Amino acid sequence: MPYNDPMQLPGVYAPLPTPFDDDDRLDVDRLKRSYEQFAAGPLAGFVVLGSNGEAALMDDDESDRAIAAARGVIPRGRPFIVGTGRESTSAAIAAARRAADLGADAVLVRTPGFFKAQMTAEVFVRHYTAVADASPVPVLLYNFTAVTGVNLPVAAVARLATHPNIAGMKESGGDVAQLADLVSSTPPSFQVLAGSASTMYASLCVGVTGAILALAAVVPEACVRLYTLTRQGRHDDSRTLQRELVPLARLLSGHGVAGLKAALKIVGIDAGAPRRPLLPLSEEATAQLRQAVGRVQEVTA
């Protein structure tokens, strides 16, 4: 019976990285230790096996083991969201079912994007409807054009938003007009989550429910504070804090997984190095990152 009360997802979430060991194998111990550190923080919930979780570099067996280990650490009561996007509809369904079996509260399903020219609104609607019909837990749509090369049109989201098992979406792009459109084209119960930290404040202005941000894994307090300030109508303070977050947000966005893992090390969380073919962050870029992290910590101390 998946179709209960609509899931609510206000607040700030972090995509958690997946640690690998020195031989590039999934490192479950390191995963547990680092996730305990994340769980001790103030975030509203967590996403595992998202883009920043290097899910694209992992096979199904590794994914299952990572989910199971994470579930053991992430406390109940805070949404535990699992990335289960796949290129084929059948694989996406199977992944959602496995994640639900392993304790996911919801699944975050990235658009397929390999066959770009064929990914019409109609194809997206069919794909997501099939996945949502089959998934034991609520589905979140996931649009990440910079990575997939396709855009989930607002009109398709508007149609999908009425499905009782589709709870919301993550929009990773920083196009604030598109976010505003998504909010105004979907019912209030549909949870629009922003994915771009550089435009978090503007996204909240135009009505998103919350945000899923790599930045929030690194400086969770600052992100939560920005969320709270905006909710309290303290716009000048929000704008000021947003500006302070932009440089670090840009570095994280630009460096991807390697940047996230390096930044976590800077704040005392060991999530290892990225999996090949990804390279670890250069020393020069790490120094720059350290400075940006320090600046945020100083401002929000």
Next chain:
Amino acid sequence: MPYNDPMQLPGVYAPLPTPFDDDDRLDVDRLKRSYEQFAAGPLAGFVVLGSNGEAALMDDDESDRAIAAARGVIPRGRPFIVGTGRESTSAAIAAARRAADLGADAVLVRTPGFFKAQMTAEVFVRHYTAVADASPVPVLLYNFTAVTGVNLPVAAVARLATHPNIAGMKESGGDVAQLADLVSSTPPSFQVLAGSASTMYASLCVGVTGAILALAAVVPEACVRLYTLTRQGRHDDSRTLQRELVPLARLLSGHGVAGLKAALKIVGIDAGAPRRPLLPLSEEATAQLRQAVGRVQEVTA
């Protein structure tokens, strides 16, 4: 003595269209009649010979006649801004001087963009510095990537913002993160004006001074109300009004000059048809536009 107190440009501005007659010649009478109508409205000021003024389709002599006619109608006290962008530095200087002689309060200077690959930050800085050094009136930078194919980098704007005769800029793109960046990278006296009506509210949130919007030529009261609501901190009302404006804003943006002129006719302002090769708006698109205009008038009545 151009370098007086910094020019202030708060509020909402409209780019005014240039009327042509049935033989595609500049129609000065129609220009005066229509500009009188604009001047009777609540807008903070006006831009002539901008992109929507079809400046790209006019020669220097026509431009001068249009400026002179406009100056005779636009009341003193509200900024009268003239578009004087040219591809060569020398022509841009000459155009700024002529506009100043004809009574412009400021000039809006679009980036050159023909030789795209060569338009580096360094080239932009030299070009604008030369123009600002020579212009008898304050210069506004003008970035309109969708039309020029080049982007004026924030770093170049930051350097130019310290020039005593550069008063601000118009950024036509709807990238709210870039607008926020422009605001935070320039001194408070530097006037950042947004050019995208769909993101006007979000742009005001991140700190722009005002906006120059084709939408404001068509529904000036609604645009001024959105500006005022946001300035008063009435964010929920602003968000609601912004949403109502988006459909019309999109149609105007999509149809360009032909859409603006058709919409003006709908609200009782005769600005003629666009100049060839531009075609007048189709009847079908005009009907859609009429509906969108009606909807805004209804909401803001």
Next chain:
Amino acid sequence: MPYNDPMQLPGVYAPLPTPFDDDDRLDVDRLKRSYEQFAAGPLAGFVVLGSNGEAALMDDDESDRAIAAARGVIPRGRPFIVGTGRESTSAAIAAARRAADLGADAVLVRTPGFFKAQMTAEVFVRHYTAVADASPVPVLLYNFTAVTGVNLPVAAVARLATHPNIAGMKESGGDVAQLADLVSSTPPSFQVLAGSASTMYASLCVGVTGAILALAAVVPEACVRLYTLTRQGRHDDSRTLQRELVPLARLLSGHGVAGLKAALKIVGIDAGAPRRPLLPLSEEATAQLRQAVGRVQEVTA
């Protein structure tokens, strides 16, 4: 001992589709029947599990079963190339090894492309070097920018071309200047294969070894004839034949897998329907395709 004499790959190859049954499961019987039909034709060799083989929609177990079934049908002596690209280096190595175990003559390894911003020349060189070091059979690089969103730079190819176990590459883009560059930047033993049927003749002019074309699965004789005419220096005839092939080539390229499978049905080969989320070709598009196939058959009869 993979490093024998360099592999030679002159001529025209086809990427073979993967049949699925009505329940979207791999259909091994249909695969065998259709591959026997392909094997009876004049093509120089075959690629299975390429982009057109819907490899992106299949898991590793399905892939292995498809390879094994294909190997049983494709005659020895004509290169049997298997697509084994994966996003992670370790998965790409494992896939190459499995394919070799199952009888592949060479592996075609698409660039990783999920983490686009991080896919530098350096990353590609390390990735392919690791795969080629480990693969029991020769490796072909595979650049398909329209699908992956990344470009394998000529300079990276030039470095990789000296690896004793990298035999060549498939370049799917139709940029003839880039193909010419690849040819002139690599040793003569390095096999550059074109992937764009619309520019096959021009590609042969600038020196490619051969071509891997979906078009060749549908009208193999015509493609082989174009190859032969050009090799014989009959440029006028080549140009004429190329022109006749362009309309069908464009339709196949535009419709992707659905177009290929529909076109095969037209020529009497049952490869089933595409796997979800892909949709089968519409009747209208199929009719257009039938006409284009008929035109080529007429011209080359």
Next chain:
Amino acid sequence: MPYNDPMQLPGVYAPLPTPFDDDDRLDVDRLKRSYEQFAAGPLAGFVVLGSNGEAALMDDDESDRAIAAARGVIPRGRPFIVGTGRESTSAAIAAARRAADLGADAVLVRTPGFFKAQMTAEVFVRHYTAVADASPVPVLLYNFTAVTGVNLPVAAVARLATHPNIAGMKESGGDVAQLADLVSSTPPSFQVLAGSASTMYASLCVGVTGAILALAAVVPEACVRLYTLTRQGRHDDSRTLQRELVPLARLLSGHGVAGLKAALKIVGIDAGAPRRPLLPLSEEATAQLRQAVGRVQEVTA
């Protein structure tokens, strides 16, 4: 009576640069001296006031003076083509008439491109039809997407190719498939001229009539030789020569006007420096250019 026998334009043409003096004014003396040097070479004809002629940086009066001066030097019998593209239809007509009065044999009319979203096939057909109806001399269409941001569709060219006063077109893009399409979609009397030196050989393979190349201003003998070799069916020699020309062709294409003027100085032709805002080529880039010019001279000596 413009509609005589169709104009024939086989062979290699050069776009000639426009010299300016140290105060950035048109330098007619330098223009004459340099054009005499070009006229002494083997090229089939010449284009003045093209993109490389910095026409975008000149006003109408300067243009007229440049045309008149050029006409006095360019020998009759070799086509003297003048760039007269303008954004408005009326200005494009006026410019074509003035050029014809000043002795142009044909006019090269770049697509308007300022109002990109409105530049439909229909708009292009109307614009060019109006210009061709009015022009006293034959019109060449001119598609240069990298600069204008718009593409003149093959279907529009096919319609325009039947106009008795439209003699052909210059396609500056290096998309060989599009060139092949243009050739096969237009009558044999329609002269398709390629504008990309890196793909000159491949363009000739697919049937273009000739080429207009900045490279030909710098190393005219080499370009003419490549043309002749290909016409003689000496494809291996052509391919080899084309490869030798690519590095210099790329540098010229990358550096634009500044590169062309610097390269001309290297071969002994003084065309001055580019007009502001363009900057002269850096010393480092000039040294690289010198090496590339030397390499071509060596190979073709």
